[in-house]
Amino acid sequence: MVEPPSQNGEINMINNIGFNSWQNWDIEIAGKLADARRQLHFASQFIAAVGKCYLTHQPDDSHTNMCWEIQHSALVGRMLQGGEQCKFGISPTKFALLKISAAGDVTDAFTLSGKTMVQAENWVKQSLNVSGYHPDQFSRKMHYEIEPHAVDGGAPFSDDILAETTELGKYWGNAHLLISEINTHHPGASEVRCWPHHFDIALLITLNPNASPEQVKTIGVGLSPGDANYPLPYFYISPWPYPENTELLPSLTGNGFWHTKGWVGAVLTADKFPTDKDEQSQIKQLQRFIRSGIAASDQLLSAKE
Known part of the structure; x- marks a missing residue:
């Protein structure tokens, strides 16, 4: 019990x-969050994809999940171990992707406003390469589908959300x-x-x-x-x-x-x-x-x- x-x-x-x-x-604005949520959801797939591509796969898929880190106000993936230790996250308060060191410092960031998924993917690959991870190993294709949004078809992320x-x-x-x-x-x-x-x-x-x-x-x-x-x-x-x-x-x-x-x-x-x-x-x-x-x-x- x-x-x-x-x-x-x-x-x-x-x-x-x-x-x-x-x-x-x-x-009062709880009913106005759906579009921003769907854009964040697509951006968060970069964090999941890093886990899928560079971490040991777990039966429960936990290598792709994230935790909320209060100090960064961000959803953050698990630490990469194969090169320079680092992890990636997404900050809703900055509407940005983050790269975080093993010491917990944000060493790089990519603001999503006005940018595209392709530009974000290029930043992720460059950040991985700098830390010793082969960028060609990265793919943002996941084994599930999420609710569609125009950003997945090339539209830029909104700059007013x-x-x-x-x-x-x-x-x-x-x-x-x-x-x-x-x-x-x-x-x-x-x-x-x-x-x-x-x-x-x-x-x-x-x-x-x-x-x-x-x-x-x-x-x-x-x-x-x-x-x-x-x-x-x-x-x-x-x-x-x-x-x-x-x-x-x-x-x-x-x-x-x-x-x-x-x-x-x-x-x-x-x-x-x-x-x-x-x-x-x-x-x-x-x-x-x-x-x-x-x-x-x-x-x-x-x-x-």
């Missing part, structure tokens, strides 16, 4: 997060803080990572790690910046395996609701966040939702025993 944080745990989580790290969302990309950065940054705190409460939880296919940042709680793959039970907790399911950013908590009966699902708090089309999970969309721009209101509501979603998922999975 998963033990969700108590009411006191909620207060401790707020203190741990700290208001200096939390960035209030501007809920910095406010929107910065706002999206707040979602990944705040989600990283919240989900990392969940990680400390659940020893069976995975790393908090951003996955390049769906662009969500998430962790996975494994309830029975010693079970066979066919019997394993998990709870995924994450944030999507928006997708075909919901154009707005949304938090989700999803049990696996999904419950067979979705007619009677446990109640949720914090304005959450159940998604049952294609997958099953508790969802909280950005239009249901507090609009008063108060840190405590936003954090407390999200923690109520997360706590109830984890408890509900655990209840559903326990019923399968």
Whole structure:
């Protein structure tokens, strides 16, 4: 059984997060982020492609994923080891690709505004070559498809979406803080990572790690910046395996609701966040939702025993 944080745990989580790290969302523009999100998604594929081309492949595809690095306000890939140690990232607040040294310093950057995917790819290859990685080994072709955008056909990245990309950065940054705190409460939880296919940042709680793959039970907790399911950013908590009966699902708090089309999970969309721009209101509501979603998922999975 998963033990969700108590009411006191909620207060401790707020203190741990700290208001200096939390960035209030501007809920009024949450519905205007889709185009910027799709452009960032395409740009992030360079980070995933570096992992695909230069790192040892992992069965779960984790060599292609990213983490949120607070010091850079960026989604950053894993460290390359074959030449000079370095890693690549994408900063929503700068709308730029970053090259980061093993010491954590940004050694080069490529601003995306007004540039094309081809120009960005040339910069990535040049940066790899400088650090001793064969640029001809690089290919941005991935083994999955993402939502299309004109930038993939040669159109330049927009030069007037910095406010929107910065706002999206707040979602990944705040989600990283919240989900990392969940990680400390659940020893069976995975790393908090951003996955390049769906662009969500998430962790996975494994309830029975010693079970066979066919019997394993998990709870995924994450944030999507928006997708075909919901154009707005949304938090989700999803049990696996999904419950067979979705007619009677446990109640949720914090304005959450159940998604049952294609997958099953508790969802909280950005239009249901507090609009008063108060840190405590936003954090407390999200923690109520997360706590109830984890408890509900655990209840559903326990019923399968």
